Amino acid sequence: MNKKPMTVHEVVNLTGITARTLHYYDEIGLLKPSIVTEARYRLYTEEDLIRLQEILFFREVGFALKEIKKLLDAPHYNRSEALERHLSILEAQKERIDGIIALIKNEINGGKNLAFTAFSQSKVIELQTQFRDEIIERWGNTESFRQFEEIFSSQSRKIQNEQISSFYCTAQELFEKLATYEGKTPSCLEVQQIVQKWQEYISEHFYQCDSQMLSYLGNLYLTDERFSEFINRFGGENLAMFFSKAIEAYCTKQRSESNER
Structure with missing residues (x-):
């Protein structure tokens, strides 16, 4: 280096x-x-x-930035041990990719057997979950995933484990990006683009999220403590309020444009 x-x-x-x-x-x-x-x-x-x-490395397994800071500054943090855990996760990801590559090559060569196990993220998710649990227990009193997990029942997590993991990764990416714009107005272009991506993600993966539904969610993120705490993990203590205002500005503009048509 x-x-x-x-x-x-x-x-x-x-x-x-x-x-x-x-x-x-x-x-x-x-x-x-x-x-x-x-x-x-x-x-x-x-x-x-x-x-x-x-x-x-820690972002790869889903820790929020605040929590990463606590972990890295923890007196008993062991970098070598953390790297070993990261390596096992990366090897599982590589194994999954190699399986998909082999499947594609087989199809190119005329193979007709249908196979879907190669697409599963279950091993990667299992290792990530195990790693997070070990980190929480050994190196820090972090609240990682606790507010998030309270939103979903244990039965729901078992049934939709990969979907939940995908949701968390998307939320982490968008909310951490949102946090970098807290110094701007909620109606600025960059923030409004984040709101739009969030709306599109919900519509694609969960349910149709029109302006009315998005507006309802914006209020929910502010009034429901569970959602507020989850969103605030990725930025300042007022990130959920900032996001709610951004959604309000987005929906107001959508309604105005709709009335003009």
Whole structure:
């Protein structure tokens, strides 16, 4: 790895993470650059990049940024042990991909046997769940997944395990992105695009989410403590309120455009 401190631009090119995300990590104390020049340029050392890598590992298994900070700062955190767990998950993901590749090659070569087991994420999800449970027990008093899991019954999780996992990953991605825009207005273009993606995801995977339903959900995210706590895990304590206002602005615009037609 390059020993010379790297600028924000260089880290962006190396990792694919946006500059906005790096600034947000700095703002919440998750990843502060070791060097800030007199001209206010952020420079990241090798140790900073190692921490960034660990952050990305933990995001892969579903921990929120606040929780990752607690884990990495925990006095008994063991990096080598965490990497071993990450490796087992990645190997399971590779095994799944190899199975799908073999299935496709078989089809190309004229194979006619229908097979669907290669598409299953069950082994990956099982390892991720086991890893999260071990992390919570051994290295931190994190609330990871607890508010989220309270929303769903144990029976529902067993029946729709992969669907729930997909929902969580999408929620994590969108809400963490939303958190980086909390300094802007809820009606700004970037925030409204996030609301639209959320509406499209719900419609595609759960039920038809028109403006009326989305507006109802926006109120629910604010008034139901379970949903508020879940959303707030990915940003500040007012992220759920910010999201609710963004949804309200989105639905108001949708209704206005509908009336003009």
